[in-house]
Amino acid sequence: MLKPENIKRIVIKIGTSTLTHRTGRLDLRHIETLTRVLSDIKNMGLDVVLVTSGAIGVGMSKLGMTIRPKELRYKQAAASVGQCELMHIYDKFFLDYSQVVGQILITKSDIVEENRREKVENTFEALFELGAIPVVNENDTTGVDEILFGDNDTLSAEVAALVGADLLIIFSDIDGLYDCDPRENGDAKIIKRVTEINDDIRALAGGAGTKLGTGGMVTKIHAAEVCFENDIPMVITNGAKLENTYDIIAGNVPGTLFMK
Numbered sequence: 001m002l003k004p005e006n007i008k009r010i011v012i013k014i015g016t017s018t019l020t021h022r023t024g025r026l027d028l029r030h031i032e033t034l035t036r037v038l039s040d041i042k043n044m045g046l047d048v049v050l051v052t053s054g055a056i057g058v059g060m061s062k063l064g065m066t067i068r069p070k071e072l073r074y075k076q077a078a079a080s081v082g083q084c085e086l087m088h089i090y091d092k093f094f095l096d097y098s099q100v101v102g103q104i105l106i107t108k109s110d111i112v113e114e115n116r117r118e119k120v121e122n123t124f125e126a127l128f129e130l131g132a133i134p135v136v137n138e139n140d141t142t143g144v145d146e147i148l149f150g151d152n153d154t155l156s157a158e159v160a161a162l163v164g165a166d167l168l169i170i171f172s173d174i175d176g177l178y179d180c181d182p183r184e185n186g187d188a189k190i191i192k193r194v195t196e197i198n199d200d201i202r203a204l205a206g207g208a209g210t211k212l213g214t215g216g217m218v219t220k221i222h223a224a225e226v227c228f229e230n231d232i233p234m235v236i237t238n239g240a241k242l243e244n245t246y247d248i249i250a251g252n253v254p255g256t257l258f259m260k
C-alpha cells in the first residue's frame with residue numbers, strides 16, 4: 001500500500017500516445033489536463049518532474065513527414081523541431097497555472113558517468129529549490145544509439161533514482177499490467193500489485209515468445225526493475241485518465257503498483 005505521507009517527490013512519465021492524436025498533432029486536451037494536475041500537485045507542496053516523450057512524433061507532423069524516417073539524421077531533425085514545439089506548449093500551459101518549467105535533455109552518459117551525474121543532480125536540486133518543474137526528455141538530437149536509453153520508460157526510472165523520487169507514475173495507453181493478453185482474452189485481469197520482477201512477470205510483458213510485447217510493456221517492466229533496485233514504488237496506469245494522479249498520491253492505485 002502506498003503511503004501518502006511518504007510521497008514528497010514524484011516523477012510522471014507521459015508517452016507519445018497520450019500527448020498526440022493519431023494524426024501526430026498535439027492532443028491539447030490531454031496536455032491541458034496534464035499541466036493542470038501537475039501544477040495542482042506542485043501547489044500541494046510536492047516536487048514534480050515531468051518526463052515527456054513526443055519530440056520525434058510531433059516534429060514529424062510539423063515537418064510533414066507521414067512515415068517515421070529510417071535515417072538517423074531525419075529522426076534527429078524531427079526531434080529537434082518537435083522538442084521546441086513540446087517545450088513551447090508546456091511553457092505556455094504551465095504558465096497559465098503560474099508554474100515555471102525548465103528543460104533538461106539527457107543522454108545515458110549523463111546518468112552513468114559519475115561526474116556528469118553529479119552535475120545533472122545539482123541542476124535538478126537547484127530547480128526544485130527555485131520552485132520550477134523540470135521537464136525531461138532524452139537528447140535525441142545529438143544522441144546516437146550507444147549513448148541513449150532509447151525509451152523514456154527506462155529514462156523515467158533512471159531519473160526517479162537520480163532525484164531520489166518517492167514515486168514514479170508511468171502513464172500508458174493501457175490500464176496496467178494484465179494477467180494475460182487483453183486483446184485475446186476477454187477475461188484478462190489487471191494485476192493490482194507486483195512485489196518483484198521474476199520470470200513470470202517478464203513473460204507477461206512479452207518475453208519467451210508470447211505476443212504480449214506490444215504497448216511497450218517490456219520497457220515498463222525494465223523501468224520497474226530499476227525502481228525495485230532503488231526502492232521506488234512505480235505505477236502503470238492509463239494516460240486517458242490523468243486525473244487519476246490524485247487517487248494515486250492518496251494511496252488508491254487504479255492500475256498496477258510495483259512495490260516491495
Ligand code: GLU
Binds near residue numbers: 053055079137138152
Ligand atoms: N525521446 C523520444 C521522443 O521524444 C521518445 C522515446 C519513447 O517514446 O520512449 O520522441
